[in-house]
Amino acid sequence: MSAPLLRTRGLTVDYRVGRGRLRAVDHVDLDLHQGETLAVIGESGSGKSTIASALLRLVPVAAGSVEFDGLDWASLRGAALRRERHRMQFVPQDAGSSLDPRWRVRESVAEPLAVAGTSARQARDRAAAMLDRVGLEGPLQERFPHQLSGGQRQRVAIARALISKPRLVICDEAVSALDVSLQAEIVNLLVELRAERDLTYVFITHDIALLPYVADRVAVLYLGQVVESGPARDVLVDPQHPYTQGLLSSLPGAHPGGGAERPVRGEIPDPANPPTGCRFHPRCPVAVDGCPQVEPAVVPVSPAHSAACHLLEPRSATADPAVPLPSSLLRKARS
Ligand SMILES: Nc1ncnc2c1ncn2[C@@H]1O[C@H](COP(=O)(O)OP(=O)(O)OP(=O)(O)O)[C@@H](O)[C@H]1O
Ligand SMILES: [Mg+2]
Structure with a gap:
């Protein structure tokens, strides 16, 4: 098999709290191949978003390595990091908070291109086409974020993430705030776009019911450590760790481990x-x-x-x- 697109070894992130230190991510090894979706699951506080922040180079990596797209990603600094950042993009839970409220959404989607030096007109045309593709057409593109629904704003966030042609997209609870029917629409859109644009996803979610629809691989995080990982089907059908068995027991119809819901x-x-x-x-x-x-x-x-x-x-x-x-x-x- 070819080298993974993303490989972390011993990825560790510490936060300073008061005079002490909190190890939010503790020696995490992840492997993710081109075209796959890795779901990262675990309860609130298990370190999922911190992994995202570390991969996106928004928080310092205390220890470990990150190889991404042929680069020693964790070592990139300054101008080199700015030049390569477009390769990894982010879709947050609440796009409303990440979009500039004063900008029409097409301007927000065009902005990363404009920053990268694309002409204003080209950036505008590409943003319009990207928004068309995610299902926001015509006059909706002229709206401000607060004039859109939650689902429409998530579409804008996806368009903004994809406009710079990333290799990897990290979705952190990207559909969690939406109601179930909208969740399915956005998940389907993400799955379509993955195939269409040869994307790879890290899909962070506390909603395990989504896993069968999105995940190729699953990593289960507990207090900053991966306690189980494997192909999604194996982990879902035959979870090995008592924590995974417990998490999955809330899946409708699932009684992992063969016993009663636990x-x-x-x-x-x-x-x-x-x-x-x-x-x-x-x-x-x-x-x-x-x-x-x-x-x-x-x-x-x-x-x-x-x-x-x-x-x-x-x-x-x-x-x-x-x-x-x-x-x-x-x-x-x-x-
Ligand atoms: N900036 C920060 N400073 C200090 N501690 C932090 C910071 N961000 C997160 N933490 C702590 O790190 C741990 C992991 O948090 P993180 O947000 O990564 O968890 P999560 O799995 O994403 O949780 P959730 O499902 O609630 O989003 C938690 O104990 C959290 O309180
Ligand atoms: Mg989080």
């Missing part, structure tokens, strides 16, 4: 003070001795599917011999 209980802990060992252990329905002490390794379940849970580790790979072993417990975990 939603994740409790609240996500404070990332400034994460639990020891396996970070999920205080909430885990199948935690065993050793989980609070030993951080689980990422274990391959199949060539492309992996998860970090002691119940998946072969005995030899378990750091602490006191951690009891899987097969029987694994059955318990899945019953």
